[in-house]
Amino acid sequence: MTPRRFPLVLVLISCFLAGCQTTSDVVKEQRELNEQNQNYLEAQAALDDLTERFKLAKTENLDYYAAAIMKEAQRKLKTANEKFLTMRFDSSRATRRLVEKIQSSIDDANQLLDTASRLKVAAEATLGESFAQINRLEELDTPNQFPSDYRDVKRILDGLVKNIADGRMSKAQDRQADLLQRLNALEIATIKQVTLTNANAEIDALKDLRADRYVPLSFQKAVAAKNAAEAIIASSPRDKSAIEAALFSVNYEISHTENLILEVKNLLAVERSEMEFYLLTIEAQLSQVAKILGTERISDRSIASQIEWIKNTSHVVLTENSKLRDMTVELEAALTRTAVANQDSLRKNNSVTSSLSDLLNEREILIKGLQQSLAQIEITNIRETGLIKGELDKSVALNDKLNREIEALKLNYETNKLTGQLALQELKLTHQKEILALQEQLKRSRND
Numbered sequence: 001m002t003p004r005r006f007p008l009v010l011v012l013i014s015c016f017l018a019g020c021q022t023t024s025d026v027v028k029e030q031r032e033l034n035e036q037n038q039n040y041l042e043a044q045a046a047l048d049d050l051t052e053r054f055k056l057a058k059t060e061n062l063d064y065y066a067a068a069i070m071k072e073a074q075r076k077l078k079t080a081n082e083k084f085l086t087m088r089f090d091s092s093r094a095t096r097r098l099v100e101k102i103q104s105s106i107d108d109a110n111q112l113l114d115t116a117s118r119l120k121v122a123a124e125a126t127l128g129e130s131f132a133q134i135n136r137l138e139e140l141d142t143p144n145q146f147p148s149d150y151r152d153v154k155r156i157l158d159g160l161v162k163n164i165a166d167g168r169m170s171k172a173q174d175r176q177a178d179l180l181q182r183l184n185a186l187e188i189a190t191i192k193q194v195t196l197t198n199a200n201a202e203i204d205a206l207k208d209l210r211a212d213r214y215v216p217l218s219f220q221k222a223v224a225a226k227n228a229a230e231a232i233i234a235s236s237p238r239d240k241s242a243i244e245a246a247l248f249s250v251n252y253e254i255s256h257t258e259n260l261i262l263e264v265k266n267l268l269a270v271e272r273s274e275m276e277f278y279l280l281t282i283e284a285q286l287s288q289v290a291k292i293l294g295t296e297r298i299s300d301r302s303i304a305s306q307i308e309w310i311k312n313t314s315h316v317v318l319t320e321n322s323k324l325r326d327m328t329v330e331l332e333a334a335l336t337r338t339a340v341a342n343q344d345s346l347r348k349n350n351s352v353t354s355s356l357s358d359l360l361n362e363r364e365i366l367i368k369g370l371q372q373s374l375a376q377i378e379i380t381n382i383r384e385t386g387l388i389k390g391e392l393d394k395s396v397a398l399n400d401k402l403n404r405e406i407e408a409l410k411l412n413y414e415t416n417k418l419t420g421q422l423a424l425q426e427l428k429l430t431h432q433k434e435i436l437a438l439q440e441q442l443k444r445s446r447n448d
Contacts, residue, residue: 036087036094043084043094043102050077050106057113064158065123066116066165073112080105123164130157130176133183140190149189153182188237192230195243199226199250206257215260222253279303286310293317 054077057063063070083102087094124131134157137143143150156179163172203226211219229246236242270278283299286306290298293313298306 033091035096036091039094039096039099040087040091043087043099046103046106047080047084050080050109053110053113057116060117060120062113062116062120065120065161067162068165069112069116069119073109073116076105076109076112080109119165122169123161126164126169126172127157127160127176130160130179130183133180133187136187137183137190140187140194142186142190145190145193146186149186153179153186156182184237188234191233191237191243195233195247196226196229196250199229199247199254202254202258206254206261209258209261211257211261214264215257218253218257218260222250222257225250225253 054074057070080102083098083105087098134154137150137153156175160172160175160179163169163175203222206219206222211222225246229243229250232239232242232246267278282303283306286303287297287299289310290306290313293310295313298309301309
């Protein structure tokens with residue numbers, strides 16, 4: 001029988017009994033049935049609330065923070081449910097006394113849940129740094145990189161949580177210091193494992209190639225770069241930019257050492273009769289660079305001198321290119337300022353032209369009005385008509401004058417526009433002349 005059908009059954013039973021009993025008995029039994037129904041609903045509501053709270057406790061993982069207390073709370077919930085089932089299948093058991101017993105178990109369970117919540121808050125406050133470090137290890141994939149070590153530190157942390165649940169707060173605090181050291185060491189080991197695994201393998205490969213024999217200086221630099229990266233990880237395991245820079249340095253030195261080994265082995269393989277060809281090949285490559293810098297031949301000097309010349313000439317070219325870039329920026333800025341000035345002039349001319357056009361339109365409207373007035377007036381007085389015609393002639397003359405001023409402004413605008421374009425063209429020509437002069441100067445310096 002479902003909880004919803006229980007009150008209905010009580011009502012049906014009461015109706016059946018009503019036909020066989022006296023009125024007072026019926027009223028008494030009806031009152032008892034109502035009380036039983038009320039007791040049932042009250043117990044059910046309290047149990048529903050407690051059940052929902054247990055669901056919330058599960059999402060908050062209270063079993064982890066207070067396992068023994070949560071186990072006792074579950075026992076109280078079970079007791080309350082068992083008592084409730086007795087009234088569910090036997091309506092006569094739905095007494096006030098039984099409801100109070102059920103409520104007592106529910107109250108005990110709620111108190112236990114409150115205690116578990118307080119223990120969780122205390123554990124998170126006391127062991128917050130350890131929990132954060134565990135989360136950090138999980139982000140770094142430490143459980144897969146170092147599964148045994150991770151299980152050990154996790155077991156220690158679980159023990160500290162249990163200490164707090166058992167009321168041994170000071171013990172948990174004392175043991176946390178050692179745990180944090182192990183967690184930090186495990187974080188550093190994980191980062192080294194993830195970051196430097198390939199570098200360590202490549203350095204081992206260099207050892208197999210006898211890098212310490214063929215290129216000992218370069219090999220030592222590669223090993224030193226790897227050791228420096230390990231030191232940075234150990235001192236600043238969360239400084240991503242510093243670690244990335246150190247890793248770049250390691251990879252660079254390893255690549256340099258690998259390529260230098262090949263060069264040394266190639267050099268050792270050169271026969272005495274092929275040494276000249278080997279050196280001529282190097283000179284040919286240097287000549288190609290010199291040609292780019294503006295000189296056809298530099299092989300009449302030692303290879304070291306050729307390299308020095310290339311270095312010095314490259315520096316001069318870079319300096320001159322920097323100056324040209326600065327001049328170009330300045331000229332572009334000047335051209336921009338000129339263009340802005342021309343735009344301002346254009347806006348002003350357009351504004352004046354618009355104002356004069358508006359005034360002209362007003363005068364034309366006035367002339368039309370006067371013409372209409374002249375046509376409508378009955379000319380009875382020649383003198384009065386003469387005055388009207390005089391005003392009309394003045395307005396027409398003023399209108400013609402305004403038209404001439406507008407044409408003059410338009411002509412002035414076209415002249416200003418042409419002047420601005422000529423100024424821009426002159427700036428561009430000046431820019432080109434200065435660049436040509438610098439190029440000619442650079443060419444003379446190279447020939448010298």
